[in-house]
Amino acid sequence: xxxxxxxxxxxxxxxxxxxMLVGALAYTSFSAxxxxxxPSQLLASTNPGETYQLTGKVVxxxxxxxxxxxxxxxxxxxxxxxxxxxxxxxVPDPFREGREVIIDVRAAGAGAPxxxxxxxxxxxxxxxxxxxxxxxxxxxxSSAKKS
Amino acid sequence: MAVVxxxxxxxxxxxxxxxxxxxxxxxxxxxEALVRSGRRSLYALFALAVIAFVITEFAFVTSDFHxxxxxxxxxxxxxxxxxxxxxxxxxxxxxxxxxxxxxxxSSLCVVMLRGRLRDVAPYAVAVLLGFGAFxxxxxxxxxxxxxxxxxxxxxxxxxxxxxxxxxMMIHPIMLYSGYTLFTIPFAFAVxxxxxRRVDAEWLRATRVYALAAWLALGTGIILGARWSYVELGWxxxxxxxxxxxxxxxxxxxxxxxxxxxxxxxxxxxxxIWNASLVLATGTLAILxxxxxxxxxxxxxxxxxxxxxxxxxFFTTLIVVMIASSVYLVITRRDNALKSASRLDSLLSxxxxxxxxxxxxxxxxxxxxxxxxxxxxxxxxTGTKEAVGPPWFDQYTVxxxxxxxxxxxxxxxxxxxxxxxxxxxxxMRLPAIVALLVAIGCAVFRPGxxxxxxxxxxxxxxxxxxxxLQELWRGTRARQAMTDEGPLRAFRLLLARNRARxxxxxxxxxxxxxxxxxxASSSFQSVSDVRLSSGEQATIGxxxxxxxxxxxxxxxxxxxxxxxxLGAQVRVTKDGKFISNLYPNRGYYPAIGSTLGAVxxxxxxxxxxxxxxxxxxxxxxxxxxxxxxSSLMPVVRRGDAVFAKATAQGLKPAxxxxxxxxxxxxxxxxxxxNPPAAQFRIIVSPMVxxxxxxxxxxxIGGLIAAWPxxxxxxxxxxxxxxxxVAEDLGRA
Numbered sequence: 001x002x003x004x005x006x007x008x009x010x011x012x013x014x015x016x017x018x019x020m021l022v023g024a025l026a027y028t029s030f031s032a033x034x035x036x037x038x039p040s041q042l043l044a045s046t047n048p049g050e051t052y053q054l055t056g057k058v059v060x061x062x063x064x065x066x067x068x069x070x071x072x073x074x075x076x077x078x079x080x081x082x083x084x085x086x087x088x089x090x091v092p093d094p095f096r097e098g099r100e101v102i103i104d105v106r107a108a109g110a111g112a113p114x115x116x117x118x119x120x121x122x123x124x125x126x127x128x129x130x131x132x133x134x135x136x137x138x139x140x141x142s143s144a145k146k147s
Numbered sequence: 148m149a150v151v152x153x154x155x156x157x158x159x160x161x162x163x164x165x166x167x168x169x170x171x172x173x174x175x176x177x178x179e180a181l182v183r184s185g186r187r188s189l190y191a192l193f194a195l196a197v198i199a200f201v202i203t204e205f206a207f208v209t210s211d212f213h214x215x216x217x218x219x220x221x222x223x224x225x226x227x228x229x230x231x232x233x234x235x236x237x238x239x240x241x242x243x244x245x246x247x248x249x250x251x252x253s254s255l256c257v258v259m260l261r262g263r264l265r266d267v268a269p270y271a272v273a274v275l276l277g278f279g280a281f282x283x284x285x286x287x288x289x290x291x292x293x294x295x296x297x298x299x300x301x302x303x304x305x306x307x308x309x310x311x312x313x314x315m316m317i318h319p320i321m322l323y324s325g326y327t328l329f330t331i332p333f334a335f336a337v338x339x340x341x342x343r344r345v346d347a348e349w350l351r352a353t354r355v356y357a358l359a360a361w362l363a364l365g366t367g368i369i370l371g372a373r374w375s376y377v378e379l380g381w382x383x384x385x386x387x388x389x390x391x392x393x394x395x396x397x398x399x400x401x402x403x404x405x406x407x408x409x410x411x412x413x414x415x416x417x418x419i420w421n422a423s424l425v426l427a428t429g430t431l432a433i434l435x436x437x438x439x440x441x442x443x444x445x446x447x448x449x450x451x452x453x454x455x456x457x458x459x460f461f462t463t464l465i466v467v468m469i470a471s472s473v474y475l476v477i478t479r480r481d482n483a484l485k486s487a488s489r490l491d492s493l494l495s496x497x498x499x500x501x502x503x504x505x506x507x508x509x510x511x512x513x514x515x516x517x518x519x520x521x522x523x524x525x526x527x528t529g530t531k532e533a534v535g536p537p538w539f540d541q542y543t544v545x546x547x548x549x550x551x552x553x554x555x556x557x558x559x560x561x562x563x564x565x566x567x568x569x570x571x572x573x574m575r576l577p578a579i580v581a582l583l584v585a586i587g588c589a590v591f592r593p594g595x596x597x598x599x600x601x602x603x604x605x606x607x608x609x610x611x612x613x614x615l616q617e618l619w620r621g622t623r624a625r626q627a628m629t630d631e632g633p634l635r636a637f638r639l640l641l642a643r644n645r646a647r648x649x650x651x652x653x654x655x656x657x658x659x660x661x662x663x664x665x666a667s668s669s670f671q672s673v674s675d676v677r678l679s680s681g682e683q684a685t686i687g688x689x690x691x692x693x694x695x696x697x698x699x700x701x702x703x704x705x706x707x708x709x710x711x712l713g714a715q716v717r718v719t720k721d722g723k724f725i726s727n728l729y730p731n732r733g734y735y736p737a738i739g740s741t742l743g744a745v746x747x748x749x750x751x752x753x754x755x756x757x758x759x760x761x762x763x764x765x766x767x768x769x770x771x772x773x774x775x776s777s778l779m780p781v782v783r784r785g786d787a788v789f790a791k792a793t794a795q796g797l798k799p800a801x802x803x804x805x806x807x808x809x810x811x812x813x814x815x816x817x818x819x820n821p822p823a824a825q826f827r828i829i830v831s832p833m834v835x836x837x838x839x840x841x842x843x844x845x846i847g848g849l850i851a852a853w854p855x856x857x858x859x860x861x862x863x864x865x866x867x868x869x870x871v872a873e874d875l876g877r878a
Contacts, residue, residue: 037531
C-alpha cells in the first residue's frame with residue numbers, strides 16, 4: 001500500500017478513536033453525574049429517586065449519633081436554609097459541626113419528614129482544611145499592617 | 148525581620164524582571180555578558196527566596212505571633228518539627244515553598260548545563276524567571292507572607308491535628324519539587340522552539356530533570372495515599388478528589404514524555420508530540436498548583452481562605468502558557484518540528500511506545516474531564532454536576548490494564564521492525580508465566596470470580612516476568628563475556644545502562660503496585676459495627692473482639708496536647724490469636740475557645756489513629772469512634788465547677804492542677820464504665836503490595852535518574868569545549 005495512504009488511514013483511525021473517547025466521556029459523564037447543589041437548591045426542587053451531590057456546612061447543634069446512623073442538617077455556605085440528612089457509613093475524622101461537607105443524597109421518600117434526605121453509604125466527605133479557623137488566635141491585636 | 152523578608156520578595160521580583168530582559172536581549176543581540184547576567188539573576192532569586200524562606204521558618208519555629216501567618220497556622224503547643232511543616236500548610240508559606248524550590252532546582256539546572264545549549268538556555272532562563280516573577284508577585288500583591296501585627300497574640304491557632312503526621316514534612320515538598328522540576332523541561336522546550344532548534348540535545352540535557360520531577364511527584368502521590376490510608380479514618384488511599392487528580396495529571400503526561408523522548412532520541416521522530424507533551428506537562432504542573440490553591444473545584448482539601456484572589460493570577464498564567472505553547476508548536480510544525488523519519492512497522496518498539504503514549508494521554512484526558520466536569524457541565528448546561536469514583540474507574544481500569552500489558556510488550560520489541568517469530572521467542576517464557584497465573588485464577592477463583600482484578604494479575608505477572616527475564620538475560624550475557632559473579636554482573640549491568648535497566652525495575656514496581664490496587668480494592672471486606680466492651684464481630688474470616696477501652700492524657704511541651712480514647716481489639720482467626728490492635732481517637736483542645744474549662748478539650752479537632760496489622764497478603768485495619776456522649780453530662784458539671792471556682796479567685800496554677808485531675812478522672816471513668824463504640828473494620832488483601840511496588844518504582848527511578856559515569860564525562864567534555872569556545876571568542 002502507498003505509504004502516504006497508509007499514514008492517512010492510521011491518522012483517520014486514531015482521530016476516530018479520539019472522537020469516540022470524547023463522545024463516550026461526554027455521554028457517560030452527563031448520564032452518570034450527580035447534580036451539585038446547595039441545600040437551598042434542594043429545597044426549591046427535587047426529583048424523586050435522583051441522586052444529588054450536596055455541598056454545605058453542618059449546622060451547629062444538629063449532629064445526632066444513634067446506634068446505626070448519624071443525623072445532621074446541612075446549610076448553605078452563606079445562608080441559613082438547611083436540609084436534614086440521615087447517613088450510614090464511614091464518617092471522616094474532620095467531620096464536625098460548622099465544617100463543610102460533600103455528600104451524595106436522595107430524597108428520603110414517603111413517610112419521612114419534609115426536606116429530609118438519605119445519604120448514600122460511604123459518600124460523606126469532609127473538607128480537610130489546612131487550618132481550622134473556628135477560633136482566632138488568643139488576644140488578637142487591634143490592627144494589621146503590611147510590612 | 149518581616150521587613151527584610153518583604154524586601155527580599157521585592158528584590159526578587161526586580162531580579163526576575165531584570166533577568167528576563169537581560170536574557171532575551173542578550174540572546175537576541177548575541178551579547179554574552181547580558182546572558183550571563185540574566186543567569187545570575189536566577190541565582191540571586193534563589194538566594195533571596197532562601198532568605199525569605201528562612202525568615203518565615205524562623206518565625207514559625209520561635210512562635211513569633213507578630214507574623215499573621217504564624218499566629219493563624221502554628222502555636223506554642225505544636226511540636227517544633229510540625230511548626231517547621233506548618234509553614235506550608237498556609238497559602239503564603241506554600242507559595243514561598245514553591246518559589247524557593249523553583250529557584251533552587253532552576254539554578255541547579257542552569258549551573259549543570261552551563262556552556263551547553265547556549266542558544267536555548269537564555270530563553271529557558273527567561274521562562275524560569277517568568278515563573279519566579281509570577282510567584283513573587285502573588286506573594287507581594289495577594290497572599291502576603293510577611294503581614295504582621297503590632298501586638299502579638301499570646302497564642303496561635305496551631306497546626307490542624309489532621310496535618311500532624313510525618314508525611315506533612317515530606318509529602319508537600321515532594322509534590323512541589325515535582326511541579327517545579329517539570330517547569331524546567333517546559334522552559335527548555337519553549338527556548339528550543341523559539342530558536343527553532345528542536346533536536347535531541349535539549350531533550351537529553353533536561354531528561355534527568357523530567358525524570359527527577361516524575362520521581363518526586365510520584366513519591367508525593369504515594370505518600371499522600373499512605374497518609375490517607377492510615378490517618379483519615381476511612382481506610383482508602385485514593386478518592387479521585389480534584390487535588391489528588393491535580394498531582395496525577397502532570398505525572399501521567401510526564402510518564403508519556405519519558406517514553407516518547409526515547410523515540411525522538413533514537414529516530415528523530417515525534418518532535419511535535421514530544422514538544423506538546425512537555426509543554427502540556429509544565430502547564431498541568433501549574434494547573435495542579437492552581438487547583439490546590441484556588442478552590443475553583445469542591446475538594447476535600449480546602450486549602451483556600453475567604454477572599455482568596457490567587458485564582459485570577461493562576462488563570463492568567465495558565466492562559467498565557469497554553470496560548471504561547473499552541474502558538475510555538477503551530478508556527479514551528481513545518482520546519483523545526485518535522486520528523487526525520489517515519490514509523491517503519493506497527494510491530495516495532497516505536498509503535499509500542501506510541502501506544503503507551505496514547506493510553507497515558509487518554510487516561511490524562513479522562514481524569515482531566517472528570518475533574519473539571521463540574522465546570523464543563525455548568526458552562527454547557529448551567530447546572531453544576533459531578534462524577535464520582537465509579538465513573539473514573541470505568542475508564543481508567545481498562546486503560547491501566549492495557550498500559551501494564553504494554554509495559555511488558557514494549558521493551559522486548561526491536562526498534563524499527565521485528566517479526567512475529569522473534570517477538571514470540573522474546574515473550575515465550577513470560578507468556579507461560581501469565582498463562583499459569585490465568586490457570587491459577589480460573590482454579591482458585593479469587594474474589595468469587597471478579598474478572599477485572601484477575602486480568603490485572605495475569606498482565607501484571609506477564610510484565611514482571613518480561614522485566615525479570617530481561618534483567619536475567621543481561622546479567623547472563625555479562626557473565627558470559629566476563630568472569631564476573633552474578634551479583635557483580637547484575638550491579639554493573641545496571642550501572643552501564645541505567646535508563647534501560649532502571650526502567651525495567653520501574654516496570655516491575657508498577658505491575659506490583661497495580662496488582663496490589665486491584666486485589667485490595669476488589670477483594671476487601673468492610674464493615675461498620677457498634678460494639679460494647681467484650682463483644683465481637685467477624686469480618687473476612689477474622690474475629691475482632693473489643694477487649695477493653697483505653698484512655699490517657701498526652702502532653703507536649705509540658706502542656707496537655709490531647710485526650711486519647713481508644714480500644715484494645717483482639718484479632719483471632721479460627722480461634723488462633725493473630726494480633727492485638729489499639730485504634731484510638733485523639734481529642735485536641737479548641738484554642739481560644741470560650742467554652743467551659745473541660746468542654747474545651749472536646750470541642751477542638753479529633754483525629755483517628757488506626758490499629759493496623761499489615762502483612763504481605765492481608766491488612767487488618769480498625770478505626771474507632773468512641774461515643775463520648777455519656778461523658779458530656781460529667782464534662783458540663785466540671786465546666787460549672789471550674790466557672791464557679793474561677794469566679795471565686797482560683798489561681799491559674801491551682802486551676803491547671805485541678806483541671807489535670809479532673810481530666811484524669813474523666814479518662815478513669817471512661818476506662819471503668821465504657822460506652823459502646825463505633826468501629827470501622829477492614830480486611831484488605833495485598834495493600835502491602837502497593838507500598839512495596841512504590842518502593843520498587845522509587846529504586847528503579849533513582850537508578851534511571853542517577854547520572855552515569857559516561858554522562859558525567861560528557862558533561863565535563865562539554866564544559867571544556869564551551870570554555871575553549873569562549874576563549875577563542877575572546878581571542
